[in-house]
Amino acid sequence: MVNIKIPSLFLAIFFIGSIVSAQPASEFRGVWIATVANIDWPPTRASSEAQKADFISQLDLHKRNGMNAIIMQIRPAGDAFYPSPYEPWSQWLTGVQGKAPLPFYDPLAFMIAETHKRGMEFHAWLNPYRAEHSIGRSSISSDNMLKKRPDWFLTYGTSRYFDPSNKEVQQFVINVIHDIVRRYDVDAIHMDDYFYPYPIGGKEFPDENAYRRSGTSLSKADWRRANVDSMIKNINIVIKQTKPYVKFGISPFSVWRNGKDDALGSDSKAGLSNFDQLYADILLWMRKGWIDYVTPQLYRPIGDALIDYQKLTDWWAANSFGRHVYIGHGIYRAWETSSASAAYRNPNELPNQIKILRHTPGIQGSIYFSSKSFDRNPNGWNDSLRNNYYRVRAEVPEMPWLPKRPAWK
Numbered sequence: 001m002v003n004i005k006i007p008s009l010f011l012a013i014f015f016i017g018s019i020v021s022a023q024p025a026s027e028f029r030g031v032w033i034a035t036v037a038n039i040d041w042p043p044t045r046a047s048s049e050a051q052k053a054d055f056i057s058q059l060d061l062h063k064r065n066g067m068n069a070i071i072m073q074i075r076p077a078g079d080a081f082y083p084s085p086y087e088p089w090s091q092w093l094t095g096v097q098g099k100a101p102l103p104f105y106d107p108l109a110f111m112i113a114e115t116h117k118r119g120m121e122f123h124a125w126l127n128p129y130r131a132e133h134s135i136g137r138s139s140i141s142s143d144n145m146l147k148k149r150p151d152w153f154l155t156y157g158t159s160r161y162f163d164p165s166n167k168e169v170q171q172f173v174i175n176v177i178h179d180i181v182r183r184y185d186v187d188a189i190h191m192d193d194y195f196y197p198y199p200i201g202g203k204e205f206p207d208e209n210a211y212r213r214s215g216t217s218l219s220k221a222d223w224r225r226a227n228v229d230s231m232i233k234n235i236n237i238v239i240k241q242t243k244p245y246v247k248f249g250i251s252p253f254s255v256w257r258n259g260k261d262d263a264l265g266s267d268s269k270a271g272l273s274n275f276d277q278l279y280a281d282i283l284l285w286m287r288k289g290w291i292d293y294v295t296p297q298l299y300r301p302i303g304d305a306l307i308d309y310q311k312l313t314d315w316w317a318a319n320s321f322g323r324h325v326y327i328g329h330g331i332y333r334a335w336e337t338s339s340a341s342a343a344y345r346n347p348n349e350l351p352n353q354i355k356i357l358r359h360t361p362g363i364q365g366s367i368y369f370s371s372k373s374f375d376r377n378p379n380g381w382n383d384s385l386r387n388n389y390y391r392v393r394a395e396v397p398e399m400p401w402l403p404k405r406p407a408w409k
Helices: 002-021 048-064 107-117 167-183 208-214 220-242 274-278 282-287 309-318 331-335 339-345 349-358 371-376 378-389
Strands: 028-033 069-075 121-126 130-132 153-156 159-162 188-191 247-250 324-329 365-368
Touching: 028 121, 028 324, 028 371, 048 107, 048 371, 048 378, 069 107, 107 121, 121 167, 159 167, 167 188, 167 220, 208 220, 220 247, 220 282, 309 324, 309 349, 324 349, 331 339, 331 371, 331 378, 339 349, 349 365, 349 378, 371 378
Parallel strands: 028 069, 028 365, 069 121, 121 188, 188 247, 324 365
Antiparallel strands: 130 159, 153 159
16 A cells, blocks of 8 residues: 555656646736626625725635736726726716715725735726717716717717727827826726727718818728727827836737738638727737737637637737737636537636647736636636646736836835
8 A cells, every 4th residue: 555655646746746837937817807887896886995895805816816917997988996187987986977985085096006915917907989888878977078078979889989080089098098107006008809899780880070071091991990000009108108117908809800801810700800890900009019918808719610719829929029918718708608608618628728828939828807707716717726727926927128117106
């Protein structure tokens, strides 16, 4: 018996040690915390103290899971989760837009301090164009820009949007970001995939009059892309002029363009693309150095017939232009019952995705959507991260093109 147990124990220790040693010393490990419609935070109708307690609880969970960054939504729809000179308090903070928390506190300052206290980066997540989430159902305060400058907005479907072609709108968004970077100790500014809105049943986005007034010789599609390009370029400029070490990241839809539409495109069969329907030319932004990292939302599984995780991971790595690539994992799909999400009910899906990205040069980490999905330990993935894949703490990868940031305040 002794002769059998000792080698077995040795092999077990060796196996565990090999897993730990194989983990990278630096790897981005982030979680999105969505506030739009109170998806992740804050709890509805919660007091200021309950909001704080819930945020700390989520942070501690992610810290135990081995995460080193939080991507926190602080401007979901032309509003603010902090005292802003430009936009009203968010309705998803107190239930009424424009109403400050009571007892008063600054949620953004609080969240940054608590995140940094745990040795984690804080990425401030903003939606650039969404202004009214649900027309007729959203709370709109008297000091909202929808009331002050109705000419800045366009209605599409059941929502209203800042007009991306309006130069005053572009400058307004830039001013909002400058204010955040100047006043708060954020590590990054982050935007997700909502640029021009996702198409609705073939309806045209209502910017024909603006296009005609522009006098441009560009096609409407190129003109739309140029509008977004201009804002992205100038946001990066104002960030770097204010605090050169603050990063700027974008989390786009998974496909830039399908290969059938562009020789540079991916081996995918997506029904839309960033370039063609959302007018977001992500590759241009990386090639020009306007963004520091990209997080494609690869929410389809390995082997998917339309958007295969493996193929898209390889494609983004090959088209990073030296910028960082963090893969977006859709762990929320573990709770969906659709046939398209069946693969996410397999406990091996996420571990296999992590293995793929770790064996793909040019990929520096992961971001998970979204925070509350971890509450129920989907497929035991909390345990997998804690006891295996994120067992050893990793530092956030350095970006050699940026100056080293000073110590957190």
